[in-house]
Amino acid sequence: MNYVATIGGRDVRITVEETGGSNYVVTIDREEHLVDAQQIASQLWSVLYWNAVYEVDVTRHPADEYEVLIRGDCHKFTLMNEQRRAMIRAGGKGAAGKAMVTSPMPGKVVRLLVVEGQEVQADQGVIVVEAMKMENELQSSVAGKVKEIFVREGEVVELGAKLLLVE
């Protein structure tokens, strides 16, 4: 299977080939790596790379964003298979200039700072979500007009929930 990871602005081509048991040949930019990857729990892996042992915690967020923890360091990148990437590229053109504000955690909407139709700047705060006694102001990543608001004040939202759309 072929994948493309985007890390630090750079695209990296990765192929994964299963070779029996828990063994894989993973090719990164044409270099082959033989690993024995055992799944310990749903997102937890014990990886043997030659004889070196790694414990790796792989979190996949929506939109194929990954956060991988190894020995206290957190690596962030996107990764998806080639077909999916091609699909998104093809369909994604029309979405330029749009930005969906989603909730980075489960929580409760305590305040909407904008109304539909309002003009906002990039990085302007648009909504406040509370979790664990802390209020977190979320910003629009683009300048534009608030196209649609999907939530009401007081509403409980899940991780990754669509909050509002700016375009």
Add this chain to the structure above:
Amino acid sequence: MNYVATIGGRDVRITVEETGGSNYVVTIDREEHLVDAQQIASQLWSVLYWNAVYEVDVTRHPADEYEVLIRGDCHKFTLMNEQRRAMIRAGGKGAAGKAMVTSPMPGKVVRLLVVEGQEVQADQGVIVVEAMKMENELQSSVAGKVKEIFVREGEVVELGAKLLLVE
């Protein structure tokens, strides 16, 4: 739902009625008990009985045998719903005098002490299963003839595996 438990040779009628949330009315020999039973893990329950807290570990073995651990005490009984019990009673007549020897643990068959057709006494050792460096001799619960042997020496068996049939 109606159940019958057999504990210490006595049959106990139990009905379970769900009353919303994690609340149940459980009737034992006509006495009603209101409990709030929350499942913590696959066989682990946190039960509130009025305001008393119980942590209960319920293991169900094959043949509807239960082992329930509460505060260090282990309660053993069989429990099944009424239909199933009726079915087994109806079908079970022909099985009188037969006894299946099953493995009480996963392990390895190290020795067969009998051959097919051999006469055995009740409580006679018929097979030795090893697990965790300990050999465990299993007995026939009835006197009779070894009707069939389902395993070979050296074979790895699962918990509850059929080993041999005496009738």
Add this chain to the structure above:
Amino acid sequence: MFQKILIANRGEIAVRVLRACRELGVRSVVVFSEADRKSLHARYADEAHCIGPAPARESYLDIDKVIEAARKSDAQAIHPGYGFLAENPRFAERCEKERIRLIGPSAHAMRTMGSKTLARQTVAAAGVPVVPGTLEPIATDAEVARFAREIGFPVMLKATAGGGGKGMRLVREESDLASFLRMAKSEAKSAFGDDSVYVEKYIENPRHIEIQILGDRFGNYVHLGERECSIQRRHQKVIEESPSVIVTPEVREAMGKVAIEAARAVKYEGAGTCEFLMDRNRNYYFLEMNTRLQVEHPVTEMVTGIDIVKEQIRVAAGEKLSFRQEDVKQAGHSIECRIYAEDPDRNFIPCPGVITSLRVPGGPGVRDDSGVYAGFEIPIHYDPIISKLITWGKDREEAIARMRRALSVYVVTGVKTTVPFHIRVMRNRHFIEGNFDTNFIDQVFFKEERQRPLEHQEMALITAAIQAYREERMRSMTRRAGDAEGPRSMWKYAGRPSGRKLG
């Protein structure tokens, strides 16, 4: 001793108090909100009472409901933990009225120590050093200048009516005093309509040192030595230790004595903590007194062998302190890391959610004070602290080595935690050398971290790709299996993740 104690709290501290009750053979009662039915404290208590909806003000903060649960369960005493009702004098008074023993000091002691100025005046009168300064506004410029010279520069000018940093000016040299005083006054005037200011000594790069004390109703007091809590993120303690690398035996003894004097000044009963700021020359200044059990009490327990919670309960039950000052010995070194459900790699945003797997470290010198378990859903409604990891070593080096090794095998998936943050602090050179103050994390550590290159990036890519691959395979296999066999019971899978592997 009490027959039954109600614990008016949740999370790790409720569990901590439950442990003490069980060890004392006292029956325990907890209260829980509707969001907390499956919380550890509600699973571990002898009795549990639901006292209302998830929001704390409708449950854990509702005095009437807590009292009602205590009455209903015939609890003779209430342990408030920390937070919620722990330092609420009205709650203390209510308990007194209801003839339920509150495990903590009197309402009077709470009230006195709860007011910054009253506390300052009270302890100063008892001979406890406070940050030098004028508590009253000063009339003339000359007076300010004289006073500043007296206590020495740098000094802080503060608006008497102030707050939020308005009207505050740090003055490092006398030559700046006149102009900075004018600015402070004019700022204070425009912000608060009152131009009066007062002067306080500015403690530069202070370290946070606190003294744990215990008192009984017979006027006996002991201190259990100090804790250092200078590792703070945005003024929140995140790592604590005992002893402090900068406290000498002489300073310890002196601080212990003044902390006891502060406690005696309010006839303090139970466990309490005097917090001090310490400057580079080991001068220390009273900051405030916490009239409750503190989050970081375990490090003191680890080095003294004294169970602070059990002592707290014993003295509340009217017993005498079971030991004297000379019986208290600090042995070895202990460190605590607070584990929060926050993502250190996304600016510490809170991460409530389901803990899908959990493996807590063990072995020699490791203590886990937790309020959660695998499968638990951390509610969105409460503090993000989910547990504390504490290590002990024969010296600071061993305590750090153990913390590093414990953190390296600490696994929490499903929610993000501050475990990786602590791993990074434990390998920071300044931390290891004991070279830090209360500004360390925000001003030094984060800057250094931004420059540190990440390791094992290739392994991160490899494993993520394999996980993506396996998920796709699994989806297509389940689809096929479904077609052939019909739907499977989730039950079977949940119970035996690798059920086929035998042999």
Add this chain to the structure above:
Amino acid sequence: MFQKILIANRGEIAVRVLRACRELGVRSVVVFSEADRKSLHARYADEAHCIGPAPARESYLDIDKVIEAARKSDAQAIHPGYGFLAENPRFAERCEKERIRLIGPSAHAMRTMGSKTLARQTVAAAGVPVVPGTLEPIATDAEVARFAREIGFPVMLKATAGGGGKGMRLVREESDLASFLRMAKSEAKSAFGDDSVYVEKYIENPRHIEIQILGDRFGNYVHLGERECSIQRRHQKVIEESPSVIVTPEVREAMGKVAIEAARAVKYEGAGTCEFLMDRNRNYYFLEMNTRLQVEHPVTEMVTGIDIVKEQIRVAAGEKLSFRQEDVKQAGHSIECRIYAEDPDRNFIPCPGVITSLRVPGGPGVRDDSGVYAGFEIPIHYDPIISKLITWGKDREEAIARMRRALSVYVVTGVKTTVPFHIRVMRNRHFIEGNFDTNFIDQVFFKEERQRPLEHQEMALITAAIQAYREERMRSMTRRAGDAEGPRSMWKYAGRPSGRKLG
């Protein structure tokens, strides 16, 4: 110090040694069998080498394979743990030949102490008390009678050629001696063709007391006090503690001294243990010396604060012992319960299988030395010990109270463990009073347990019925959901057991 150490073991003891390596900053290498790829030791090491199939003789016991892994990984030393190759002199010799340091004593010390008669002779020569008796056969009846009078009744007559209880006779009174001697001789004659017998003192209701020692290559020795291991099931230790309730400071000092003499007699290096039997009058008799780390070493670590494994590694690396006898202080009391994957309610049959959920106790004074985790499948091939739970308290009462409270919240599902057995022992009156000997569990405890009525039977029935009900509901729901929606991904369920609950 070594750069890299190979650990030739598995399970909890391999993990214990890994912890020490990590704290010392030494790189660790483990070996694992094909059944152990997902074992904790293979997850936690820096390096891991597969050395063959599941059966121990083809992997963990295969000297060639272990040595090959050490060579391949450039390990400078090997820690054998306990069991497997730990007391194998041939392995020690092989390591010496390969110039790999074995973390343990010399092959000579192992061999001497490994032979019962040689060990007995060696330590007796060094002044260590052994069970009084004649090692040589005795010629005449008169000689037997004289010797028996000398050492005092009761005595045990044993066939010189004997074994398996044949030709053995316990003689309680002198009047029985003549006839019992005749019987023993005739039994010995018919069983072994040799009627010679010897006499040994019979230790009635002995307690098992052992002394932990440490020695370096410079001839320095210390002892770390005693452990009592009298709580045994079928001659297997199951609960250990330190200190022992019957050992006085004088006896401790004397036993410590003789243990050191025994060690010195074989130029012992590293950690070792002298086991003694102690009678009611606190007479003690050397039983044997274990030339390795013992399962129960943690209780000594808890009361002395000394990390035995790290000391063991340090002296193996050629360092001097880092402390002297006068630095060793016992503080408080510690108890260890061995957790086996055995069902105490089905005659302790082994219970390998998948641990479906696991919650280990924590809090003050609790240590978890484990080799397993939730989701792990305990293999059928090895010892059933999966972990050890250790508590510390300021005295025995507190240590027991903590053990009781820790066990009460210890959850293991999927496999049966001995946790319930330990709960029952911890509430047994004789155990609490310290009133037991090595026969206690088999002869007293089980008898008392059979007569004890079980509690909470109604709650057991209620919960089992609810579980049966839920399972039926779940099956029918899944069936319906399957019809309507098609098969579900097991993935989704496994990850979020209560995923819908938010809010």
